[in-house]
Amino acid sequence: MAALRKVRRFMWGELPESKAERNLLLKIDWFILSYCCLMYFSNYNLMLQVVPPRIWLPTMQIVWGVLTFCTSAVTSVQQIFVIRFFQGIAESSTFVGTHYILGSWYKSGELGKRSGIFTSSGLMGTLFSGILQAAVYTNLNGRAGRSGWRWLFIIDGIITIPIALYGFAMFPDVPTTTKAFYLSEEERLLSCERLESDKDRDIGHGYLNWSLVKKLLGNWRWYGCSLLFAISGETESFGSNNLMGQWMKAIGGFTVPQIDNYPSGMTAFAITSTLVCATWTDATKSRARWPVLVYMCICTITASIILLVWHVPVGAKFFAWYLAGASYAGQATTFAWANQICADDHAARGVVLASMNMWNNVINAWWPLVFYPATDAPRFTKGMWAMIGTSIATLGVTWAAWYLERREKRMKARRDEAGDGEKRDVRGSQKVDEKTAGRSEEKSGNGRKS
Incomplete structure (x- = not known):
């Protein structure tokens, strides 16, 4: 049991x-x-x-x-x-x-x-x-x-x-x-x-106003979370642009149903990675989300290197394409992390989440056209180097978000501790005043007796 x-x-x-x-x-x-x-x-x-x-x-x-x-x-x-x-x-x-x-x-x-x-x-x-x-x-x-x-x-x-x-x-x-x-x-x-x-x-329903805008612009959360998904979201490029399907079509030898079905292996690994990683982060005492992004980046860098080398068995290329599916594990984790970071401000949380997706879409509007054009099939050399650079940049922003979140928690803990100290001082002063007042009353009473 x-x-x-x-x-x-x-x-x-x-x-x-x-x-x-x-x-x-x-x-x-x-x-x-x-x-x-x-x-x-x-x-x-x-x-x-x-x-x-x-x-x-x-x-x-x-x-x-x-x-x-x-x-x-x-x-x-x-x-x-x-x-x-x-x-x-x-x-x-x-x-x-x-x-x-x-x-x-x-x-x-x-x-x-x-x-x-x-x-x-x-x-x-x-x-x-x-x-x-x-x-x-x-x-x-x-x-x-x-x-x-x-x-x-x-x-x-x-x-x-x-x-x-x-x-x-x-x-x-x-x-x-x-x-x-x-x-x-x-x-x-x-x-x-x-x-x-x-x-x-904070469970209150927030509202959009200028004070909220000022708060967002004056805090690291909006910048950090937006930058994190703007960059890390592009690690999904292998899957979202169906590069494996384009590769299979370009090298030939595959039927139309095979070109439709074989890339599903990447999706299956993406589902497995997402569920296992998300479950693991909830199970840890610290609820740390950053290790998932590290795992994701290691997988995408490894896959990119294999595909850059190119002169490897077809089976190794299939392995690389499927391994790149790990990039989707970061999506769920990044948004869960942002929800966690902004949990104390209902309205700001909604804006930060929207901003994360918006900036990723801003980059994604031109990113595939530059780094993954169909004319580069089957090798996508520029795209492989872009994936390595994106993964390294994701690791850097992940570290920055982890550091800033940790610093914010330490500062809040110090403020709380200082506030508790002030409360203890006030309670102590009240007790001293009560004792002094009691002694004065006792003396006054003794005076009346004599």
Whole structure:
């Protein structure tokens, strides 16, 4: 029984003491994670500070699904550009919004693995997409006068709409504003109390104003977290640009289904790395997230070196491509870390998370065009050197974030200690005053007796 509890603690985090909190955590996991994972699976912000998440996220998903249907009927590349522009707006809330919601419901020891599950759901969507593409090409290409890629967008749209409707019905907003029918009033209060018991946790709903802007610009958190994901996010370039598929197509000898399916090995390793690393960081007493980024960078540097050498067996190249899937482990960990760093300021946390994703997208808009153009296939020499440089830079920023977080904690501990000392001094002075007053009263009483 003790061994079973240890396994449960490692896999699912610190077990709540009371049955009521265990039931609450089960409901949170089911109704938040299920929708977030399905949403991310199907289509891969600040607006969540203004519009309730239970309205905004499902609405954006419906918009995304409708636009996906529209893509199946395009007749020019310009139409695709327009649709993708509006799809980008619709899906921009998904990633950041979910990490914001996860950070609003889960304690620090529960957050890493939930972020990992969410990230893995997107990777599973990618894995499923490769299998789906191969199946559609084999079975539907040319059916009813439509090519396989048009059928793919139709099927994707069909998958998306029911998930959005599920979100309207079940997604609970944040603990302080939730009106979810499956949470009793006692559970709603417990969801707030359990977070308040988490050290330095702010659960209030923040608002965007100038004082918040000044606070962000005057603190390292916004700069450090934004820079961390802006750089570390580019370690995913091998997977996000499907370089393995381009390599297979360029060297020849592979069928279309093989080109669709073989890169799934990278995705499978990405899922495994993400879940194992996220679970491990929650299980450690310190909740340290930085070791995952070190592991990720070692894997991407190793993979890049193998592919730079080039004159190695094909099996070694497959190993290198698959090993690069470890880069996705940093995604969940980085956002869990940012949620943890900014846990004491609800409004700032939302802005920092949005900023992290924004700056990564700013860089990602031009990064693949410069370092991973399709014309460089199959070797992508520039891209391999860029990956090594990105990994080394990630290690540097990771160290800086770790150092600044540690320094901030030390400074806060000193302030708390000084505050406690002042309180003790005040209490001591009060006791001295009380004793003095008591002696004076005693003397006065003795005087009256004589």
